[in-house]
Amino acid sequence: MLSILGFSMIAVFMYLIMSKRLSALVAIMLVPIIFGVIGGFFTELGPMMQEGVEGIASTAIMILFAILYFGIMIDSGLFDPLISKILKIVKGDPLKIVVGTAILSMTVALDGDGTTTYIITVSALLPLYKRLGMNKIILATVAMLSMGVMNMTPWGGASAMAMASLNLDASQLFLPMIPVMGFGLIWVLVVAFILGKGERKRLGVVEIQHNHTNSEANSELAATTVSRDYRRPKLVWFNFILTIVLMASLIIDFMSLTILFMIAFAIALLVNYPDLKDQQDRIAVHSKNALAVVSIVIAAGIFTGIMSGTKMIDAMAITLVSFIPESFGPFLPVIVAFASAPFTFFMSNNAFYFGVLPIIAQAADAYGISAAEIGRASLIGQPIHVLSPLVAAAHLLIGLVGTDFGDLQRFAVKWALGTVTVMTIAAIILGVI
Template identity: 95%
Template sequence: MLTILGFSMIAVFMYLIMSKRLSALVAIMLVPIIFGVIGGFLTELGPMMQDGVEGIASTAIMILFAILYFGIMIDSGLFDPLISKILKIVKGDPLKIVLGTSILSMTVALDGDGTTTYIITVSALLPLYKRLGMNKLILATVAMLSMGVMNMTPWGGASAMAMASLNLDASELFLPMIPVMGFGLIWVLIAAFILGKMERKRLGVIEIEHNHTKANSEIAATTVSRDYRRPKLVWFNFILTVVLMASLIIDFMSLTILFMVAFAIALVVNYPDLKDQQDRIAVHSKNALAVVSIVIAAGIFTGIMSGTKMIDAMAITLVSLIPEPLGPFLPVIVAYASAPFTFFMSNNAFYFGVLPIIAQAADAYGISAAEIGRASLIGQPIHVLSPLVAAAHLLIGLVGTDFRDIQRFAIKWALGTVTVMTIAAIIIGVI
C-alpha cells in the first residue's frame, strides 16, 4: 500500500510541475500533505513536516547568504579587472577569445546564477565575436559548459536540492566533489581550446583597433550601475573571496556561518551607507528567494516521505527490480542517468521525486546516500541545455540563436564533460 501511495505521489507531483499546472513551490508542499492524509497519517503530519523543515534549515540559510555574497561581489565590480584583462589579451585571436570566454564564464558562474553569468559573459564578448565573424554558437556553448560545472556548487540549485532531498550537508555532498569539478573545468578549457583552434584556422588572427577593445570593457562595466561599483576595493574583495573559498575547502567551520560572516563583512565594507545596503539586498533577494523557498518547502516533502515510511517501501520495490549484478554500479548508472533525467524533467522533479528513491534502493547494496547524491550532480552539464532552464532562454536570446542549433552544437561537448567528471569521480573514489 505504501509503495503504491509513494509512487502515485511522485507521479502526481512530477505531472503537476512538468505540465505547469502548479508551481514547484506549491506542489512540493501540498501534494505530500494530500497523499499523507489519504494514507491515514493526518494526525502525524505536523511533526513529520517539522522534522523535515528543521533538517534542511541550515542548508537553506547557507544558500541564502551565498547568493547574497556573490551578488555583492558582482555589484562591487570584483570581476571587472578580469574582464578588462581578458579583452586586452585576446585582441583579434579567435583562440584567445574562446579561451577568454571560458575563463570569464567560469569565474562569474561562481555565484551559481546562470542569468548573471550569461549576461556578463555575452555583454563583454559578443561584440568581439561579431566583429571577427566568429561562430556565436561557440560563445553560447562555452558559457553553458562552464555553467554546467559551476551549477554543482551548493548555492547553484542542484546541490541544494540534492542536500535537501537526502538530508545531507555540504561537507558530505559538495566538498568531495570539488576535485571532480576541477577536472570538469579542465575539460571546459580543453573544449574551448579545440573550438578556438578551429575558429583560428577558419578566420585567422585579425587585427582590431584598440578603442574597440576599450568599448567592450565599457559594455561589460555597464552590466551593473556604476553607482554601486567599488574599484578601490577590488583587492579587498578578491582576498575576502579567496579566504572564503579556502575556508570552504578546509571545512573548519560550517558553510552556513562562513557565508553569513563573509556577506556581513562584504556588505559593510563595500556599502557602508544603510540605503545602499538595503538596495543591494533587495536586488538580490529575488534570486535568493527563488532557490531558498523551494529548499525550505522541500522539507515538508522529505519529512512526509520519511515519516510515513513511503520512501522505504518504494526502495524495497525498486531494489527487487534491479538486476543483482548491476547493484554495485548504481552510482555510475546514476551519474549518466541524471543527464537525460534532468534534461527532460526539471531539477525539482528529479532531485525531490526520483533521487530519494534511488538513494534508498542503493542502501541495500551498501552505497551511501552521499555517494548517490554526488553522482546525481554529474549530469548538470546536460541539464543546462534543457529548454526547461529559464537562463538558457535568456542566453539564446542574447546570442541570437535557437535551441535546436545550440543543442546540436553543444551536446557532444557537454556529454564530454559528464564523461570526464564521471571517470574522475571513480578514480578519486568520490563514487
C-alpha cells in the same frame, strides 16, 4: 500499499510541475500533504513536516547568504579587472577569445546563477565575436559548459536540492566533488581550445583596436548588469582576498558553510557599502534570486519529511531494488551519474532531485552505498541539464546571443556529454563515487 502511494505521489508531483499546472514551490508542499492524508497519516503530518523543515534549515540559510555574497561581489566590480584583462589579452585571436570566454564564464559562474553568468559573459565578449565574424554558438556553448560544472556548487541549485532531499550537508556532498569539478573545468578549457583553434583556422588572427572593443563591451556590460554607481574599483583587492579566504575556508572545512557565508556577506556589505541606504538597495536587488532558490529548498522540507515519516520512501526503495539485477547493484552510482543527464534534461531539477533521487538513494542503501555517494553521482549530469529548454536561463542566453535553441543543442550536446563522461571517470578514479 505505501509503495503504490509513494510512486503515485511522485507521478502526480512530476506531472503537475512539468505540465505547469502548479509551480514547483506549491506542488512540493501540497502534493505530499494530500497523499499523506490519503495514506491515513493526517494526525502525524505536523511533526513529520516540522522535522523535515528543521533538517534543511541550515542549508537554506547557507544558500541565502551565498547568493547575497556573490551578488555583492558582482555589484562591486570584482570581475571587472578580469574582463578588461581578458579583452586586452585575446585581441583579435579567435583561439584566445574562446579560451577567454571559458575563463570568464567559469569565474562569474561562481555565484551559481546562470542568468548573471550569461549576461556578463555575453555582454563582455559578444562584440568581439561579431567583429571577427566568429560563430556565436561557440560563445553560448562554452558559457553553458562552464555553467554546467559550476552549477554543482552548494548555492547553485542542484546541490542544494540534493542536500535537501537526502538530508545531507555540504561537507558530505560538495567538498568531495571539488576535484571532480576541477577535471570538468579542465575539459571545458580543452573544448574551448579545440573550438577556438577551429575558428582561428577559419578566420585567421585579425588586428583590431583593443580600446574601442573594450569600451564597447564595457558599455554593454554596464547597461545589462548594475549601475556604475555601485562599482567599488578601489576595493577590488580587498574583495578578491576576502573571496579567496572564503573559498579556502570552505575547503578546509573548519567551520560550517552557513556561518562562513554569513560572516563573509556581513564583511563584504559593510566594507563595500557602509551607507545603510546602499546596503538596503543591494540586498533588495538580489533578494529575488535568493528568494526563488531558498523558498523551494525550505518547502522541500515538507516533501522529504512526509516521505521519510510515512515510510513511503522505504517501501518505494524495496520495490525498486526488486527490479534491479543483483549484479547491477554495486554500479548504481555510475548508473546514476550517466542517468542524471537525461533525467535532468527531460524533467526539471525539482522533479528529479525531490522525486526520483530519494528513491534511488534508499534503494542503493540495500547494497551498502551511502546516500552521499548517490547524491554526488546525481550532480554529474548537470552539464546536460543546462541545455534543457526547461531551464529559464538557457532561453535568456539564446536571446542574448541571437541563435536558435535547436542549433545550440545539436552543437553543444556532444561536448556536454564529454563533460559528464570526464567527471564520471574522475569521480571513480578519485573514489568520490
